[in-house]
Amino acid sequence: MQLQGKSVLVTGGAGFIGSHLVDQLSDCRVRVLDNLTTGKEANLAGANCEFVRGDILDRTLVAELMRDADVVFHLACRGVRHSIGNPVESHLVNAEGTLRLLVEAHRAGVERFVHVSSSEVYGTARYAPMDEQHPTFPETVYGAAKLAGEAYVRAYRQTYGLPTVVVRPFNNFGPRSHHEGDSGEVIPRFAVWALNGKPPVIFGDGSQTRDFIYVEETAAWLRRAAECDELVGQTVNLGSGVETSVAELATMIYEEVGRADLRPEFQPRRPGDVDRHLAHVQLARDVLDFKTRINVREGIGRLIAHLRSTHANPAELLSETSTINWQPKERSAA
Numbered sequence: 001m002q003l004q005g006k007s008v009l010v011t012g013g014a015g016f017i018g019s020h021l022v023d024q025l026s027d028c029r030v031r032v033l034d035n036l037t038t039g040k041e042a043n044l045a046g047a048n049c050e051f052v053r054g055d056i057l058d059r060t061l062v063a064e065l066m067r068d069a070d071v072v073f074h075l076a077c078r079g080v081r082h083s084i085g086n087p088v089e090s091h092l093v094n095a096e097g098t099l100r101l102l103v104e105a106h107r108a109g110v111e112r113f114v115h116v117s118s119s120e121v122y123g124t125a126r127y128a129p130m131d132e133q134h135p136t137f138p139e140t141v142y143g144a145a146k147l148a149g150e151a152y153v154r155a156y157r158q159t160y161g162l163p164t165v166v167v168r169p170f171n172n173f174g175p176r177s178h179h180e181g182d183s184g185e186v187i188p189r190f191a192v193w194a195l196n197g198k199p200p201v202i203f204g205d206g207s208q209t210r211d212f213i214y215v216e217e218t219a220a221w222l223r224r225a226a227e228c229d230e231l232v233g234q235t236v237n238l239g240s241g242v243e244t245s246v247a248e249l250a251t252m253i254y255e256e257v258g259r260a261d262l263r264p265e266f267q268p269r270r271p272g273d274v275d276r277h278l279a280h281v282q283l284a285r286d287v288l289d290f291k292t293r294i295n296v297r298e299g300i301g302r303l304i305a306h307l308r309s310t311h312a313n314p315a316e317l318l319s320e321t322s323t324i325n326w327q328p329k330e331r332s333a334a
């Protein structure tokens with residue numbers, strides 16, 4: 001199936017990955033549904049799309065938008081660190097929100113429903129690289145809710161024949177990534193600290209690894225995954241197939257900004273932090289001819305250049321970052 005000319009609904013399209021996906025869909029009629037909890041309308045500046053500010057939990061709005069959609073990319077979510085202090089909200093958006101979209105997508109007869117899941121559904125690696133058959137033992141409510149969302153997607157394929165694709169991206173980085181608040185990701189936070197001459201704060205000993213993929217590549221491959229008929233009913237990893245530790249990241253980022261003299265500050269590990277993630281990407285290679293071109297070091301260079309060009313005064317970014325960007329669990333938290 002080709003997406004060119006199709007009506008495409010992107011939930012979470014004002015967010016980090018979603019806005020890059022919208023950039024890849026300039027030959028489609030795109031509508032973005034986003035409530036701007038973590039997304040920004042500015043991420044869509046210059047994009048060829050209609051922006052609808054609203055919630056995926058708003059049944060009437062979702063039904064109306066689905067009626068006009070041929071294809072749905074579902075990315076709206078609350079993030080992993082947010083889930084630590086807000087487990088019920090994480091469930092409502094990431095699991096129940098997905099189910100509600102599926103109900104309306106099936107009713108409207110959409111041609112393809114691409115569910116953007118997460119490598120967090122695996123939990124820490126039992127073996128590496130992790131293929132799509134790797135056991136799913138998520139360690140956070142976020143991972144659990146994303147897994148529930150996936151299960152609903154598969155049930156809609158099996159029970160109702162909805163043409164679904166589940167994609168599991170590994171860790172993304174690049175322009176428009178979050179450095180701020182509880183959305184803050186490790187690479188942009190280190191980048192902001194480095195640009196401000198502050199040392200990196202590492203939770204744990206820094207040996208925990210992730211598989212980082214540059215966001216523009218993820219966005220391009222998400223489109224390809226939607227267009228691939230062979231992937232209907234399947235689940236596919238999107239990662240680089242390269243493992244990088246948090247300590248290595250810190251070294252690369254601080255070298256890039258010329259501040260390799262700043263030594264990391266180590267703090268106790270974060271709850272729910274997985275030890276190891278490394279994607280097995282053979283399925284994507286086989287069915288999509290998947291390959292990545294931008295490695296972590298090059299992507300870091302691009303991110304730093306982007307931050308320098310958009311923020312002449314990096315101190316503005318610093319005030320938005322927090323050192324501990326997750327809240328430990330409280331009995332009453334919901």
Ligand SMILES: NC(=O)c1ccc[n+]([C@@H]2O[C@H](COP(=O)([O-])OP(=O)(O)OC[C@H]3O[C@@H](n4cnc5c(N)ncnc54)[C@H](O)[C@@H]3O)[C@@H](O)[C@H]2O)c1
Binds near residue numbers: 011015038039118171
């Ligand atoms: N960033 C990563 O490294 C990564 C890795 C794996 C998977 N993912 C998945 O990719 C997707 C996008 O993540 P991201 O990193 O771009 O995060 P993001 O926070 O930038 O994007 C999520 C978007 O969803 C919107 N949103 C949240 N709740 C909503 C609601 N109830 N209704 C409508 N919109 C809502 C937010 O405003 C935001 O724009 C998510 O589904 C996430 O699970 C991300």
